[in-house]
Amino acid sequence: KKVIFSGIQPTGVFTLGNYLGAVKNWGPLQDEYDCTYSVVDLHAITVKQDPAKLRRQTLDCYALLIACGIDPQKSLLFIQSHNPAHSQLAWVLSCFTQFGDLGRMTQFKEKSQKHPDDINAGLFTYPVLMAADILAYGTDLVPVGQDQKQHLELARGIANRFNGRFGETFVVPEPYIPKTAAKIMSLTEPEKKMSKSDPNPNGFISILDEPDVILRKFKKAVTDSEGVVCRREGKAGINNLMSIYSAITGKDFDEIEREFAGKGYGAFKMAVGETVSDELAPIREAFARLSKDREYLEECYTKGAEKACRATAKMLRKVYKKVGFIGL
Ligand code: TYM
Known part of the structure; x- marks a missing residue:
């Protein structure tokens, strides 16, 4: 082994x-x-x-x-x-x-x-x-x-x-090193790595954040003005959100582009936020139990x-x- x-x-x-x-x-x-x-x-x-x-x-x-x-x-x-x-x-x-x-x-x-x-x-x-x-x-x-x-x-x-x-x-x-999530970026400054030492709490999702906090942070995430969900150089914010979504759902970038074709960033951010929130919910519950024991x-x-x-x-x-x- x-x-x-x-x-x-x-x-x-x-x-x-x-x-x-x-x-x-x-x-x-x-x-x-x-x-x-x-x-x-x-x-x-x-x-x-x-x-x-x-x-x-x-x-x-x-x-x-x-x-x-x-x-x-x-x-x-x-x-x-x-x-x-x-x-x-x-x-x-x-x-x-x-x-x-x-x-x-x-x-x-x-x-x-x-x-x-x-x-x-x-x-x-x-x-x-x-x-x-x-x-x-x-x-x-x-x-x-x-x-x-x-x-x-x-x-x-x-x-x-x-x-x-x-x-x-x-x-x-x-x-x-994972292919899609090797470097998750800050939600507020997507050129910077997501880090727990970021003084701005909106830049990172803590794994114990409550669902409403997670949704709010994704809603505020910095993107661009193009309004098209696709992976391209110069779209650091959207690229990062796509990586997060892909890492959790297992969908590849083409699939994600198709899924959100014709939909705005609002809908996409909401979907990413909900996906993250669902992924973290069982962890938060398990932690609440374990940390008491x-x-x-x-x-x-x-x-x-x-x-x-x-x-x-x-x-x-x-x-x-x-x-x-x-x-x-
Ligand atoms: P640490 O505690 O900074 O981070 C733990 C792990 O999380 C990864 N990581 C990230 N991955 C993607 N996107 C991000 N924004 C992001 N931020 C952190 C890190 O790459 C790491 O895998 N030096 C290590 C701890 C360590 C270690 C080891 C790791 C000590 N000894 C032996 C492996 C083997 C560190 O500071 O990780």
Whole structure:
């Protein structure tokens, strides 16, 4: 069975972008693959977090993943900081990562521009920790959105460099990026990625938004003045709405064009809003149930932690031995 690994940061309720670009695909992979999914709290502290809030968001994020169809019986679902191997491997890998390569990461450049007063070393070495997450489990496939592609390339480079020096150690992972929803854009500024850190809440759909809020946000979505639902360069807003609609309904772009031929943007936006609202309703209900059941969540993440530590112990030992550490 092929091994799948992916992660999500617990930096607030995740968005429709996170869901369509990544999390929606995680559940269906469980039956065919050996899946590991992580709430990456170590990554979250590369930007300033309030400790109490981080704790709550981590637990909520864990519950949300279950609500999105990740079954802790089928998949290994755990909280990153519960497995120390991630940090341990990250240190070793950082010694096989070039400063220049990290400096070229666009996400680092963006984030350091956004927080010029806190360009900490963790923000810089973030992709090394991500490489450790992936490589520790012998991962074949990493289901992520477009924005993580460069980080994954770096992880492949690190794996190759290490393997070249010490012989086959790591599996070199492949990205698994969805075709239509790889990059969901902001509803208010469709040239920008949809992001939960957007100060304008109309720009993003939170996966726990109520139906009326979802409909209102889609109604306000920025489009263009042409009034024709079709996919073309220069129609960023409509292209984005078509991607969202396609990712949920499975309809291709030609089908969508035909469906809305002769209808205005109003009708199209309404249809997209309703589709999204219907998709998210069961998730919201499941989350409401799960988030009250702390005991169940605690049981799940405790088991997940044990399984995660067991899953990576051998790899860490192998790496320590290869680089020349004395084993105990
Ligand atoms: P994070 O928490 O920013 O996002 C989680 C996942 O959501 C995807 N995503 C999007 N997809 C489409 N459209 C969007 N607007 C959009 N916004 C976010 C991301 O690509 C991601 O797949 N570094 C990672 C977390 C991570 C990780 C890992 C992922 C840590 N270790 C190991 C894979 C493997 C991150 O910050 O994701």
